[in-house]
Amino acid sequence: MRLSQAWIVARHxxxxxxQKQGILIGLIAFPFGVGLGFPALVEVILSRSSTDAxxxxxxxxxxxxFWFVIxxxxxxxxxxxxxxxxxxISKSLEPLLSTPTTDGxxxxxxxxxxxxxxxxxxxxxxxxxxxxxxxxxRSVFGHLYYPNGMMIALLFLLVPLVILLAIEASVxxxxxxxxxxxxxxxxxxxxxxxxxxxxxxxxxxxLDLTTVLYMAAAFLAAxxxxxxxxxxxxxxxxxxxxxx
Amino acid sequence: MIHTxxxxxxxxxxxxxxxxxxxxxxxxxxxxxGPNGAGKTTTVRMLTSLIxxxxxxxxxxxxxxxxxxxxxxxxxxxxxxxxxxxxxxGSSAYENLExxxxxxxxxxxxxxRNIERLLEMMGLWERRSVPVETFSKGMKxxxxxxxxxxxxxxxxFLDEPxxxxxxxxxxxxxxxxxELKQEKRTIFLNTHNLDEAQRICDRVGILRTKLLTIGSPSxxxxxxxxxxxxxxxxxxxxxIVAAVRARLGDRKVEVSGDLLSVEVENPDLDNPEIAAAIVxxxxxxxELSQPAASLEDVYLKLIHEEGRAA
Numbered sequence: 001m002r003l004s005q006a007w008i009v010a011r012h013x014x015x016x017x018x019q020k021q022g023i024l025i026g027l028i029a030f031p032f033g034v035g036l037g038f039p040a041l042v043e044v045i046l047s048r049s050s051t052d053a054x055x056x057x058x059x060x061x062x063x064x065x066f067w068f069v070i071x072x073x074x075x076x077x078x079x080x081x082x083x084x085x086x087x088x089i090s091k092s093l094e095p096l097l098s099t100p101t102t103d104g105x106x107x108x109x110x111x112x113x114x115x116x117x118x119x120x121x122x123x124x125x126x127x128x129x130x131x132x133x134x135x136x137x138r139s140v141f142g143h144l145y146y147p148n149g150m151m152i153a154l155l156f157l158l159v160p161l162v163i164l165l166a167i168e169a170s171v172x173x174x175x176x177x178x179x180x181x182x183x184x185x186x187x188x189x190x191x192x193x194x195x196x197x198x199x200x201x202x203x204x205x206x207l208d209l210t211t212v213l214y215m216a217a218a219f220l221a222a223x224x225x226x227x228x229x230x231x232x233x234x235x236x237x238x239x240x241x242x243x244x
Numbered sequence: 245m246i247h248t249x250x251x252x253x254x255x256x257x258x259x260x261x262x263x264x265x266x267x268x269x270x271x272x273x274x275x276x277x278g279p280n281g282a283g284k285t286t287t288v289r290m291l292t293s294l295i296x297x298x299x300x301x302x303x304x305x306x307x308x309x310x311x312x313x314x315x316x317x318x319x320x321x322x323x324x325x326x327x328x329x330x331x332x333x334g335s336s337a338y339e340n341l342e343x344x345x346x347x348x349x350x351x352x353x354x355x356x357r358n359i360e361r362l363l364e365m366m367g368l369w370e371r372r373s374v375p376v377e378t379f380s381k382g383m384k385x386x387x388x389x390x391x392x393x394x395x396x397x398x399x400x401f402l403d404e405p406x407x408x409x410x411x412x413x414x415x416x417x418x419x420x421x422x423e424l425k426q427e428k429r430t431i432f433l434n435t436h437n438l439d440e441a442q443r444i445c446d447r448v449g450i451l452r453t454k455l456l457t458i459g460s461p462s463x464x465x466x467x468x469x470x471x472x473x474x475x476x477x478x479x480x481x482x483x484i485v486a487a488v489r490a491r492l493g494d495r496k497v498e499v500s501g502d503l504l505s506v507e508v509e510n511p512d513l514d515n516p517e518i519a520a521a522i523v524x525x526x527x528x529x530x531e532l533s534q535p536a537a538s539l540e541d542v543y544l545k546l547i548h549e550e551g552r553a554a
Contacts, residue, residue: 008346019334091328095391098292098324099347100316237295241255 001108005101009109010116013083017117026078027117030071031125038064039132046136053140061133062207063198065151068126070194072118072159073166077187079114080170085183088174088243097236107234111167118163126155150209158212161219166190168226175233175243245270245399245430246291248309250300253286260286262454263300268447273431275445277438277543282452284434285327288401291432293318305399320348323392327403327434329384333377337368337387340376341394348395355394362390366420382413386420393424400424403434418444442539456546464542473515475504475522476531487525491517502530 017023042060046053087093096106130146137145166187173186197215201207232238246268253261261283268274278284289295291304293315302309307318331340338359345355363369366386376384385405392400405421406414414437421444424431435441441448442461449458457464477484480499488497488506492514496507504522508514511534522529 005347008343012343015339016332016334090330090333091326092330092332094294094326094328095324095330095344095388096347097294098319098322098326099344100320100349101347102316240289240294 001102001104003108006105006109006112009096009101009106010112013110013113014117017079017082017113020082023079023082023117026075027121030075031068031121032128033125034064034067034071035125035128036132038067039129039136042133043136046140053137057137057140058145061145062150063201065126065129065154066194066198066201066207068122068129069154069158069162070191070198071125072122072162073191073194074188075118075121076114076163076166077170077184077190079117080110080167081174081180081183081187083110083113084171084174085177085180089179093239097239103234103236104231107171107230111164114167114170115160115163119160122159122163123155126151150207150212153209153212153216157216158219161216161223162190162194164223165219165226168223168230171230172226172233175238245272246274246302246304246432248291248300248302251287251290251297251302251309252299253283253290253295254298259453261290261451264451264455265300266449266455266458268430268432270430271428272447273425273433273445275433275435275441275448276451277436277441277448277539278451279436279547284451285403287451288324288403288432288434292322292324292401294324320395321397322399322401323395323397325388325392325400325402325405327407329388331376331384331388331391334375336373336375337363337379337390338372340387341391344391345394350395358394358396359390362393365423366390380413381409382416385409385413385417389417389420389424399430399432401432401434404436405433406435406437406440414440438538438540438543448539450543450546452547457542461539461542464539471508471511472535473506473508473511473518474531474533474535475506475518475529476533477502477504477522478528478530480504481525481527484522484525484527487521488518491521 042057042064045060046057087096097103130151134144134146169190170183170187174183177183177186197205197207205211246266248264248266251261251264251266252259264287266274276284276287286295290297290309291302293304293307293309297310304318305321307314307321332343335343341359341362342355345358350358359372360369363372366389368383368387368390371379371383376387379387389402389405392402402421406417409417418440421431421433425444433441433445445461447458447460448464450456450464457467459467480502485497485499485504488504489495492506492508498505506514506518508518515532515534519529519532
């Protein structure tokens with residue numbers, strides 16, 4: 001595996017994404033919408049609340065911060081659909097496969113081109129979120145609420161794993177569909193378990209550091225399990241002879 | 245440059261390519277002809293190590309087919325124009341070539357020089373910065389050929405380079421192929437355009453899952469149809485036919501109206517004998533010609549015979 005070769009593929013794909021307005025808007029709108037929207041909501045709630053916010057505010061903040069995980073599952077599916085199904089539609093995969101680049105290098109290159117902007121978007125949005133929340137709640141808590149252990153685990157452990165899983169799912173789905181929209185729709189199924197966790201967190205589940213670590217372990221297992229399938233799917237001969 | 249023995253590819257129960265043996269020399273332009281579904285693209289994909297072989301062996305540009313360690317070395321030395329050009333439409337011509345040059349690890353100075361030379365050669369230099377989506381089909385095809393040449397490969401595979409092009413664009417591409425031929429590049433051309441093969445290729449092979457025949461266009465013509473001399477006479481009589489047969493021995497002589505068709509081995513030696521026999525038998529010759537079967541005739545005959553046999 002030559003990372004420099006993979007990086008050539010990644011750089012090219014990143015340059016292609018810059019031409020796609022839909023991708024850019026998605027990458028900015030979702031994380032920064034969450035990063036601005038929830039602090040605005042907190043501001044409204046705090047201004048209207050007369051009770052002790054330290055009792056209930058952490059529960060809200062934990063739930064809000066989980067939206068960055070949901071975003072990190074949905075954003076890569078859009079980008080990966082353009083990266084893989086887009087190339088499949090434009091028939092540019094065969095020339096790419098005929099170059100002295102291994103399947104693994106192409107896969108890593110394409111994966112990086114999806115992983116890096118998604119991570120940058122989510123981290124950017126979450127940084128804005130944490131800054132604004134700290135500004136609003138410093139007087140409430142008497143200290144800076146962020147960064148804390150849960151947010152660090154969420155952003156540096158769970159989010160990267162969720163992005164990886166979404167990329168793997170997108171690659172596998174890309175071999176079975178013939179248009180970008182279908183690829184996005186099928187791959188977005190990966191968001192469903194996260195939505196369930198989010199809903200459960202409102203009712204029965206406490207979204208604390210322990211829960212996040214358990215979830216990270218589950219996602220790591222899923223990432224490893226899908227890795228072999230992804231490699232088998234993104235195989236030169238498979239792409240040229242079996243992909244729809 | 246290319247040597248294969250019994251190259252076979254099966255997809256489940258379907259045999260796409262069956263026991264193809266080829267020898268293609270350096271600097272040769274070889275054309276693989278065949279109808280749709282004959283296995284031409286599969287053959288090219290095996291030869292370029294894009295897909296594995298089911299059986300048989302082969303060596304391309306000094307690299308063994310099916311050997312994992314040779315696959316990258318092989319792809320570094322060859323250029324491929326697939327049937328679908330697959331360009332990045334939103335990118336410029338220059339960016340398309342630059343990306344592939346980088347993937348082939350061409351050093352930046354050489355890459356710039358190659359891109360300029362190729363775009364000049366293809367007549368696209370003036371439009372190097374324009375998005376490819378604004379190009380005509382012919383221009384896109386030429387750019388795709390330039391992409392296959394950006395790393396200066398020793399062997400070029402072209403899969404149906406003029407398919408789906410209008411006559412003007414096809415001529416544009418054919419002229420480019422003739423220029424490449426003059427550069428003495430080894431070219432493996434997949435086509436079902438027989439006129440193109442006849443004009444460009446040194447040798448052709450006709451494939452219908454199996455390689456039906458191989459040779460230069462003129463060799464194939466005489467191999468399949470033999471060489472004939474046609475003589476138009478004022479009147480064909482039994483005595484003239486008998487005289488020609490007597491002079492040339494067992495040769496096949498056919499009569500159709502005032503036309504006498506005689507199978508010959510060496511026209512330079514046989515034609516004067518035929519003329520002398522006719523004149524001696526009292527015949528008057530209006531015209532004597534050496535009609536050549538076209539590659540199309542050869543192709544259709546072999547494909548139909550194979551179709552009937554199958």
